[in-house]
Amino acid sequence: MWTKRPQHQTSSDAGGFGDLLSLDDVDLIVSTSGLRLPAFRLVRDGATLPPARYTKTTRTGDQKATGVVDSRAVFDEFASGATIVFQSMHRYWAPLADFCRVLELALGHPVQANAYITPPGAQGFGAHEDEHDVFVLQSHGTKQWTIHDRHDLPPSRPPVIETLLAPGDSLYIPAGFPHSASTQERASVHITIGILAITWVVAVREALKVVESDQTFHEPLPLRFSVDDDTLAGEVRSRLDQIGSSVAGLDQVEMARTLRRKVLTTRQPMLRGQIHRLLALDAVGDDTLVTRRTGSICELEIVDGELVVLLGDRELRMPGWVEPAMSHVAGGGNVTVSDIPGLDQAGRLVLARRLIREGLLEVID
Numbered sequence: 001m002w003t004k005r006p007q008h009q010t011s012s013d014a015g016g017f018g019d020l021l022s023l024d025d026v027d028l029i030v031s032t033s034g035l036r037l038p039a040f041r042l043v044r045d046g047a048t049l050p051p052a053r054y055t056k057t058t059r060t061g062d063q064k065a066t067g068v069v070d071s072r073a074v075f076d077e078f079a080s081g082a083t084i085v086f087q088s089m090h091r092y093w094a095p096l097a098d099f100c101r102v103l104e105l106a107l108g109h110p111v112q113a114n115a116y117i118t119p120p121g122a123q124g125f126g127a128h129e130d131e132h133d134v135f136v137l138q139s140h141g142t143k144q145w146t147i148h149d150r151h152d153l154p155p156s157r158p159p160v161i162e163t164l165l166a167p168g169d170s171l172y173i174p175a176g177f178p179h180s181a182s183t184q185e186r187a188s189v190h191i192t193i194g195i196l197a198i199t200w201v202v203a204v205r206e207a208l209k210v211v212e213s214d215q216t217f218h219e220p221l222p223l224r225f226s227v228d229d230d231t232l233a234g235e236v237r238s239r240l241d242q243i244g245s246s247v248a249g250l251d252q253v254e255m256a257r258t259l260r261r262k263v264l265t266t267r268q269p270m271l272r273g274q275i276h277r278l279l280a281l282d283a284v285g286d287d288t289l290v291t292r293r294t295g296s297i298c299e300l301e302i303v304d305g306e307l308v309v310l311l312g313d314r315e316l317r318m319p320g321w322v323e324p325a326m327s328h329v330a331g332g333g334n335v336t337v338s339d340i341p342g343l344d345q346a347g348r349l350v351l352a353r354r355l356i357r358e359g360l361l362e363v364i365d
Contacts, residue, residue: 003133003197006147006161007172016167017139020095023189026117029086029093030074034058039068039092042074042082049082057314068225079345083124084117089191096191100269100297103193110196110263117189118143123182127155133174133195138165140189145171145181165190198262206258211246235338257301264310270295281353281364286338286345289364290329290352296360298330325351334364349361 029035041226042049053074057066076086087092090100090113100111118124136145147161164184165171173179181190213216217239223307225232225271238364270293284290292298297312300323309316318326329351331333340348355361 002148003174006174006177007162008163009172010166011168011170013109013168015198016169017019017137017191018167020099020137021089021093021139021189022114023117023140023187025093026084026086026115026189027100027324029082033069035069035086036065040069041085041087041089042077043085043124044077044080046124048126053077063175074142078117078119081119081122083122083123086115086117089113089115094272097268097270100193101267104267105295105297107195108263109198112194112196114192114194115189116137116192117187118181118183119187120183120185120262123180124345125180125307127180128155129153129176129177129178130173130194131175132197133172135193135195136165136170136171136173137193138167138188139191140167141186142166142184143181143188143190145179145204147171147173148178150174150176150177156302170301176258198259202262203255203259206255206336207247207250208243209226210250211243214246216242247298257303260299261310261315264297264299264312267297267312269313269359273362274359277356282351284337284349284363286348288337288352289334289354290337290361291364292293292330293359293362298360300326300330310344311360316358321340322351329355329361 010239020307027084031158036195037051037055042054051067054070054077055067056070057064058068059065074084089096091097093113096115102114103111109119116124129151143165145161145165146155146159147339148155148159149157150271153226160177161171163169163171220233222231223236297310299310301308301310302320302323305320307318307320307326309318309326321342325348328339328341337348337352338345343351352361356363
């Protein structure tokens, strides 16, 4: 059902998705984290409130910091019916960072996480549609959801789903399906996971970037093209055929690599605990047991005899002869440094320590 129709899933787990973001977590973030715009905003009746009503300017040393959360003002606005929106939580809230990474590895597409905290009896947004698919995860309280058929906006037909989400329940809403939600007697916390799918439009753009390097297409259009439709139409047909031939002649393997890099070099690094690992690097020896970090990304490619290692947020380049060693450690199991193939002891230690620094490996105590 990928991208086709909305889906509703109920759960018997009363804990719901509270391990990802609970009401207590929300209180902690607002009251102690010092969030700054645009990481959060407040919404009432479908409109974003002016930030001046719930932010302030603070000072660190001799530097001013603007757009800082004013905790008291945020709580007052919430008590008056405003919805708190946390944006891009996968960048700073560890449980959602981990969850999003697991989902990215499963889907092969980038994802993001926002959260919506709505007071009792309120509606943050009216019926609207998103440009990307979303998963809605109910964490606390209940929320009434209405989902209409694709592009039925403003809604004119009966909804395709009308349901009350309780903790642990979830929705899948493909792009283009208008939806709205409102709370009942209790406050609601729900998480929206957005799937930022890489589409074929991206492939077209990447192909045209290559075609643009052909100097033929840098020639000016014919003289008087703007007033001579017949002449221009014929020339456009010829050039489009030429563009089509150029695109068809592109190296599909290289184009596939380009698209893979859109995901495999732009993800959030997973470096929790890294300071301890760096301080213990000198203790890594030939008898040290290492393993892949949970949620780590490591894809290997051989390009023109060189090993390319895609680590999620970056790529490394290594000599091609290191490939057997990298394949061994990238396999995901526990590895004793002395068992890394194809390298002498010094080389094994250099590689193991480098991959710990890069955030791919960690030591098993």
